[in-house]
Amino acid sequence: MPKRGYHHGNLRQALIDAALELIEARGPMGFTLSEAAKQAGVTPAAVYRHFEGREDLIAEAALQGYEIFGDLMQYAYDKGQPSALSAFTATGRAYLAFAGKYPGHYIAMFESGISVNRTPELAAAATRANDVLEKAATDLSQHIPADKRPPASMFSAHIWALSHGVVELFARNSPGRASPFPADDLLETGIGIYLRGLGLISPDD
Amino acid sequence: MPKRGYHHGNLRQALIDAALELIEARGPMGFTLSEAAKQAGVTPAAVYRHFEGREDLIAEAALQGYEIFGDLMQYAYDKGQPSALSAFTATGRAYLAFAGKYPGHYIAMFESGISVNRTPELAAAATRANDVLEKAATDLSQHIPADKRPPASMFSAHIWALSHGVVELFARNSPGRASPFPADDLLETGIGIYLRGLGLISPDD
DNA sequence: TGTACATCAGTGAACGCGCGTTCACTGATGTAC
DNA sequence: TGTACATCAGTGAACGCGCGTTCACTGATGTAC
Numbered sequence A, B: 001m002p003k004r005g006y007h008h009g010n011l012r013q014a015l016i017d018a019a020l021e022l023i024e025a026r027g028p029m030g031f032t033l034s035e036a037a038k039q040a041g042v043t044p045a046a047v048y049r050h051f052e053g054r055e056d057l058i059a060e061a062a063l064q065g066y067e068i069f070g071d072l073m074q075y076a077y078d079k080g081q082p083s084a085l086s087a088f089t090a091t092g093r094a095y096l097a098f099a100g101k102y103p104g105h106y107i108a109m110f111e112s113g114i115s116v117n118r119t120p121e122l123a124a125a126a127t128r129a130n131d132v133l134e135k136a137a138t139d140l141s142q143h144i145p146a147d148k149r150p151p152a153s154m155f156s157a158h159i160w161a162l163s164h165g166v167v168e169l170f171a172r173n174s175p176g177r178a179s180p181f182p183a184d185d186l187l188e189t190g191i192g193i194y195l196r197g198l199g200l201i202s203p204d205d
Numbered sequence C, D: 001t002g003t004a005c006a007t008c009a010g011t012g013a014a015c016g017c018g019c020g021t022t023c024a025c026t027g028a029t030g031t032a033c
Helices: A011-026 A033-039 A044-049 A054-080 A084-101 A103-110 A120-141 A152-171 A183-197 B011-026 B033-039 B044-049 B054-080 B084-101 B103-110 B120-141 B152-171 B183-197
Strands: none
Touching: A011 A033, A011 A044, A011 A054, A011 A103, A033 A044, A033 A054, A054 A084, A054 A103, A054 A120, A084 A103, A084 A120, A084 A152, A084 A183, A120 A152, A152 A183, A152 B152, A152 B183, A183 B152, A183 B183, B011 B033, B011 B044, B011 B054, B011 B103, B033 B044, B033 B054, B054 B084, B054 B103, B054 B120, B084 B103, B084 B120, B084 B152, B084 B183, B120 B152, B152 B183
């Protein structure tokens, strides 16, 4: 890591990385621009060469998060093909994996309070990620008898909610709320039971 | 509302109420002690007659939340009796109802970052609420063949996670993340499918 | 019922602090000739 | 290759602000006699 005296080299990304670490450590509201600057080895004022301000920096972190998230989801979906079922469960697993591997991004995206409609770019990235899950749900719903098939967007929402709940309650080191089971087991079994409820996997599997 | 000149009457509760409103409006970290004092019509210093400080005030709000929550859960459970199934689904519904009706408490409890083990009182209140759901799950699990019965604490965790996820993603006015369906429908159908997966309700019900 | 006094719940001024943001500046880099 | 100069990324001092917390105080309440 060559430390150039005056010019940083890639301050923009360094600031985003610092922000992510701080968001992870201090929570979405505990994060401060000044501290991020300090951690990147730079004066707070320097931040304004690259971002409009505090909010803009968080939004950028969230944007990168949505992009990584979308990539992971897409990759999981592709890898699960051609089976609609395995593609679907893979995306569910990818959700949890993302939350575990990129906690800073996750918080910036879902807990920082920044609106996903802040910029068209951000909205697009969020939509892309969401669309993968919905696509997987649509594929899968083809296997349910049409007359009793719930809308695909509904069960994509169910799985999303279950995943999110597992992450929030049991995957993060929620202070004093120890998980009774490993988060990934919890999600895996939960999705399994749910899919059985849809008649998509056999009762004794 | 008789405004006594100097003495407030019930400042302690007024401060908690103010805190709850502010937490709801500004988020868990955006809440400030000074503002809560101001809203209660009192100097910031007055807060220290009733609480040890900022954290203590939030913890008290959370405590009251857990107590209300526990009551609601217990009431729902009792009312659903003697059917294990209806008692169980009623507690699920109560979760969502609580989040909708007491958003400030909900945030103080689940998003403020205060540890549930901060005081024995708080831990007890949290445990009580949780135990109701677990009891309902245990009752229900009696109806599943013993050999393929998942631990009751596991499916209580599933339902809790699903409920929490629905609340976080679709019930709160998540900026720019409009729900495709009403939150209560989402939870109701989700739990329905899940219970079908456990073989607890018939496939064509 | 009236007075003296202890108790207690509030005041208001002050503190040190870190925040986000602005500004004129300066040092480093890169390009033109 | 060397010099002049424009561009740009950083500095550092300053700002006004609201925060949580402390302190000596004072006004209101309630009790004893």
